[in-house]
Amino acid sequence: MHRRNFVKSTMGIAGAALATAESMASPFGPKAKHSYNLKYASHFGMFANSAGKDIIDQLKFMADQGFMALEDNGMMKRPVAEQERIAKEMSRLGMEMGVFVVDKGGNGANTLAAGKQEYIDIFLDGCKRAVDVAKRVNAKYMTVVPGNFERKLPIGVQTGHVIDALRRGAEILEPHGLVMVLEPLSDSPDLFLRTSDQTYEICRGVNSKSCKILYDIYHMQKNEGRIIHNIDMTWSEIDYFQIGDEPGRKEPTTGEINYKNVFKYIYDRSKKEGRDFIMGMEHGNSKPGKDGEMDLIKAYQESDSFAK
Incomplete structure (x- = not known):
């Protein structure tokens, strides 16, 4: 030559x-700087100091760091054009959509435990609108909280009312392959849904693949403890997990929960059974600024570093 x-x-x-x-x-920087064993879903604002305020830049940063899923509680309240913009970029990046909250899907103002038709109608309207949003953003899961206790009624009657309402919601979602995940919470003693076994009972009563448990590890540590034991007991009805250490509701390694052991249990069992969970990072950052965001990333790398 x-x-x-x-x-x-x-x-x-x-x-x-x-x-x-x-x-x-x-x-x-280079894509997929770290490959995680589990599928962690971050949220907008978590890396705003490193990625900037633009949500598309934040999505790129999440993917660059190996966080290949997103959850956005307020997705239903975003303009349609913004929902479509998010979905387009997530598709390009190969990211999956985690949960969003069903707007007015049950809260203190329209508790499903009361059994009142006007409250049920509000919930069912939220489910119908959620179908359109889910299709638009390629989502499968949506969070539902039944609302507060109706203290004037016996607990069994309240439970029956909740099951009846959720069955009707499931009828809306099931033809589309969508799943409402019920989240027991620790925010207030007035909330009807508070423990994993109670949520398990309700899911069994609804008896639909479109009604499952969102097991929020932070809330359940506060309300019941024995995290791995209770995950094991309610495993068949769990479809989604959320993360937050206690106390403080910050990233793993900042509180009392041994997340490395919890993550390993979920990984080992899900792989054995052929299941695939999204793990929502529904917590704040323990430290401010870019340094705090880098520490959060290191915390996930450490907690996910269990032996396979």
Whole structure:
């Protein structure tokens, strides 16, 4: 080969390699800096100091760091154009959509435990609107909280009312392959749904693949403890997990929960049974600024570093 042709050929190969590298490059660094065992879903604002305020840039940063899912409680309240913009970028990045909250899907103002038709209608309208949002953003799961106790009624009657309402919600979601995940909470003693066994009982009563448990590890540590034991007891009805350490509701390693052991249990059992969970990062950052965001990432890398 003549020297001139050799140089041109070499430059062409180098140029192609550079073009390929540039096409794969990200403004935040190489993609998938860390490969996690579980599928962790971060949320908007968690990395705003590192990625900037634009939500698309935040999605890119999440994917760059190996967080390949998103959850957004307020998705139903976003404009349609913004929902579509989010979904388009997530599809490009290969990210999955986790939960969003069913708007007015049951709360203190329209508790399903009361059995009142006007409250049920509000809930069912939320489910119908959630179907459109789920299709738009490629979501499968949506959070439902039944609301507060109706203290004037016996607990069994309240439970029956909740089951009846959720059955009707499931009838709306099931034809579309969607799942409402019921979240027991610790925020107030007035909330009807508070423990995993209670939620298990209700899911069994609804008896639909579209009504399952959202097991929020932070809330359940506060309300009942024995995290791995209670996950094991209610496993068949769990479809989604959320994360937060206690006390403080910050990232793993900042509180009393041994997340490395919890994550390992979920990983080992889900792989054995062929299940695949999204793990929602529904917590705050323990430290401010970019340094706090980097510490959060390190905390997940450490907690996910269990032996397979």
